Amino acid sequence: MKKSLSKKEKKLFEKKVQLITEIDEQKVKDKTPDEIEKLKELSSKLKTTSKLQELLKNAQLLFDILNEKEFYLFGISKKWIIFSLEYLISPYDLIPDTIPVIGYIDDALVISWVMFLLNDDIIRFHTFKKAQEAQNNKNLLINLSEGTNNKEIIIVSGILSKPEDPTYTTRWLKNLKEIYPDSSISIFNWNIITCRELNKVIRNLNHRLALKISYDTEKFTTDWNDAKQHSTFYAKALVNNIKDLQSKTSNRKEIIIICHSLGARLVSFALDELEKDIVDEIFILAGATIEKSKLVNNIHKVKSLTNLYSTKDYVLKFIFENFENTEKPIGISPVYEGQIPNLYNINCSKEIKKHSDYKDKLADLFKKFNLK
Numbered sequence: 001m002k003k004s005l006s007k008k009e010k011k012l013f014e015k016k017v018q019l020i021t022e023i024d025e026q027k028v029k030d031k032t033p034d035e036i037e038k039l040k041e042l043s044s045k046l047k048t049t050s051k052l053q054e055l056l057k058n059a060q061l062l063f064d065i066l067n068e069k070e071f072y073l074f075g076i077s078k079k080w081i082i083f084s085l086e087y088l089i090s091p092y093d094l095i096p097d098t099i100p101v102i103g104y105i106d107d108a109l110v111i112s113w114v115m116f117l118l119n120d121d122i123i124r125f126h127t128f129k130k131a132q133e134a135q136n137n138k139n140l141l142i143n144l145s146e147g148t149n150n151k152e153i154i155i156v157s158g159i160l161s162k163p164e165d166p167t168y169t170t171r172w173l174k175n176l177k178e179i180y181p182d183s184s185i186s187i188f189n190w191n192i193i194t195c196r197e198l199n200k201v202i203r204n205l206n207h208r209l210a211l212k213i214s215y216d217t218e219k220f221t222t223d224w225n226d227a228k229q230h231s232t233f234y235a236k237a238l239v240n241n242i243k244d245l246q247s248k249t250s251n252r253k254e255i256i257i258i259c260h261s262l263g264a265r266l267v268s269f270a271l272d273e274l275e276k277d278i279v280d281e282i283f284i285l286a287g288a289t290i291e292k293s294k295l296v297n298n299i300h301k302v303k304s305l306t307n308l309y310s311t312k313d314y315v316l317k318f319i320f321e322n323f324e325n326t327e328k329p330i331g332i333s334p335v336y337e338g339q340i341p342n343l344y345n346i347n348c349s350k351e352i353k354k355h356s357d358y359k360d361k362l363a364d365l366f367k368k369f370n371l372k
Contacts, residue, residue, distance in 0.1 A: 043056055055107060080117055084111045138240050144169055151184070152254070154188060154255060158260045173185060180372075271298045272294050286315075286352075287331040300342075306371060314354075315354075
């Protein structure tokens with residue numbers, strides 16, 4: 001029984017992938033559902049065939065990835081998926097599909113190999129689905145400290161966030177307890193740590209001397225675009241969580257949002273959907289977003305919005321100069337140059353040298369600039 005693909009077969013398949021067209025894509029989209037149904041029927045009859053069940057699971061996953069319009073897929077990755085599914089529905093396999101179970105062995109080999117080739121895309125897709133499905137999740141606020149007053153501080157952290165890691169959240173708590181000693185403190189549980197190239201580069205950049213680093217441009221671009229997309233999904237979740245929090249108390253809670261890095265983009269989209277007077281104050285730290293118009297247009301919904309920025313934030317400079325090519329993000333510039341009631345821009349360049357400095361220096365910043 002054939003257990004693996006030969007080098008000759010792999011080379012042949014690599015050549016065939018280059019010839020994939022839109023006609024092949026449409027054929028796969030039309031015929032794969034019927035083939036998956038056949039696999040389901042066969043799998044239900046032969047319940048002990050784990051290989052067949054694995055083939056069914058993998059084929060369904062690849063088909064789902066191919067049909068998800070909101071998920072970005074590289075051109076070559078898309079061709080590999082089409083090729084593998086086309087192989088599945090083709091009657092001209094290495095072993096005829098007319099032989100029950102055995103006829104699907106080479107289909108399983110090909111699809112398994114493609115799954116291996118597309119491992120990074122598959123991980124990305126699972127993260128994408130998690131973010132997409134989180135939009136209606138009302139249980140994403142993790143309580144870090146219970147307070148005695150009617151005030152809730154919500155942390156919306158950013159690129160290197162680890163909301164479920166006590167080592168990470170303790171750094172926030174130390175400062176926030178000093179600023180708001182009697183208030184409840186929670187952190188919004190959104191996590192983009194699976195953006196591996198993005199996280200690797202940001203960690204290396206998060207030092208003012210780290211000006212030259214090596215990175216994969218294509219992977220970084222994909223990670224950055226994924227992270228921005230996920231922030232819009234989680235923005236809807238934040239809105240639902242805040243509304244749910246308010247509904248559970250007899251007296252309206254005073255809500256203060258402290259957002260950092262890409263968390264600022266998430267909050268700017270959330271503010272676009274929130275009603276007036278649901279959130280009281282917003283503090284933006286190292287805002288990794290250019291969504292200035294959303295913040296300005298919605299400033300009337302909150303009592304105040306304060307943007308703390310530093311022109312020495314090398315992380316933001318690197319990202320926006322190389323991958324956005326647009327105006328400066330609010331983490332290194334004011335949200336608005338003129339005067340708007342309730343909107344405050346504070347230049348912290350003397351105090352903040354690194355993208356991650358804010359969470360450790362927050363109490364000192366609040367004291368110096370009289371923010372509380």
